[in-house]
Amino acid sequence: MPYGEETRTARDAREVLTWARGLLEPGLREVVERLPAATRHVAGYHFGWWDERGRPGDGDGGKAIRPALVLLAAEAVGGTAEKAVPAAVAVELVHNFSLLHDDAMDGDVMRRHRRTAWSVFGLNPAILTGDALLIQGFAVLAATGHPAARDGVATLSTAVRELVDGQTADMSFETRSDVDLDECVRMAGEKTGALIGCACGLGASFGGGTADQVARLTGFGTRLGLAFQLVDDLLGIWGDPEVTGKPVYSDLRNRKKSLPVVFALTSGTDAGKExxxxxxxxxxxADPELRHVAALVEAAGGRAWAQAEADRLLREAMGDLADAVPSPGPAADLATLARLITQRTS
Incomplete structure (x- = not known):
């Protein structure tokens, strides 16, 4: 009996993500296995499949939220997850291209509770591996022969362009003292919201959804992506390293102008000025100063604003989801993932 019919039982977030990972990973591994040996080695390490010497490992390959959204969006419009697997693989490859490049550009040495690829293999191999994953993402999508593939390649290309634009803006903020909140929100929408919106839209397209359903689910994902970034920024300051896999106060240490920080800097409060x-x-x-800086962000209202914005965006995303008139089972799972994304600080 196809998934999504009334006889299916409700699933929690862990079950949904495990299901998605089971569908995704064979195709993902197949793509990585086709890479040249050196690039394959770095990619497999990054995905947690083996250690730096190529020995089988049990590293954390990430939650696979984006591919899960692809698969569920396909089912939400009446299609099957299986036909959307290539789109899910493509989105995951592009997402990991961005992670490999982000870590190298930011100088981050920890991701998913282990050393980042660039810190193990060097900057150039990590960057080239990211490039290879990006190229393979488009190749996987184009090779499907699915009626939605051609438009899907264009959709993914637009999302990557926005992602790069967002990352460019984010990096430019590091040397500026005049970043305002509107441009920071716009940067976050491009850097994170674009690919998550693309994931939902691609899934709906590969599931045979109507133009309206594709647009509604893209909107759902885009809002959810911005909420995801807001919560990620909160975790970058106040997250538990055991949960995030990154050092405490990592964003403050790098003096990133994340959303709660920019809100605080532009708040006009005494705490914001300090x-x-x-x-x-x-x-x-220094470490004691980082604790004080985190307290200043909170005192200036950055923490409360970011969480309130994430909550607002979740409500609006849920409205988009309802307007798509999705199948009940997949809709429930999409809502479960949406809550997971916005409640990671609880």
Whole structure:
């Protein structure tokens, strides 16, 4: 009996993601196995399949939220998850291209509780591996022969362009003292919201959805993606390293102008002014100072605003989901993932 019929039982987030990972991973591994040996080695390490010496490992390959959204969106419009697997693989490849490049550009040495690929293999191999994953993402999508493939390649291309634009803006913020909240929100929407919106739209297209359903589910994903970034920014300051896999106060240590930080910097409060003085100082921030800086962000309202915005975006995303008139079972799972994304700080 196809998934999504009334006889199916409700699933929690772990069950949904495990189901999606089971459908995704064979295709993902097949793509990586076709890469040249050196690139394959770095990619497999990044995905957690083996250690730096190529020995089988049990590393964390990530939650696979984006491919899960692809598969569920396909089912939500009456299609099958199986036919949308190539789109899910493509989205996951593109997402991991961005992670490999982000880690290299930001100088992050930890991801998913282990050393980042660039810190193990060097900058150039990590960057080239990211490039290879990006190229393979488009190749997988184009090779499907699915009626939605041609438009899907264009959709994914647009999302990657927006992702790159967002990352470019994010990096430019590092050397600027005049970043305003509107442009920071726009950057986050491009950097994170675009690919998650694309994931939902591709899934709906590969599931045979109507133009309206594709648009509604794209909107659902785009709003959800911005909420995801807001919560990710909260975790970058106050997240538990055991959960995030990154050092405590990692974003503050790098003086990233994340959403809660920019809200605080532009708040006009005394705490915001003190935060600006600390953020624009030349010398690195020591650990005791980082705790104080985090307290300043909170005192200036950054933490409360970011969580309230994430909650608002979740409500609006759920409205988009309902307007798509999806099948009940997949809709319930999409809602479960949406709540997971916006409640990671609880």
């Amino acid at each position: 935060l600006a003085a600390a953020y624009h100082r030349v010398n690195p921030l």
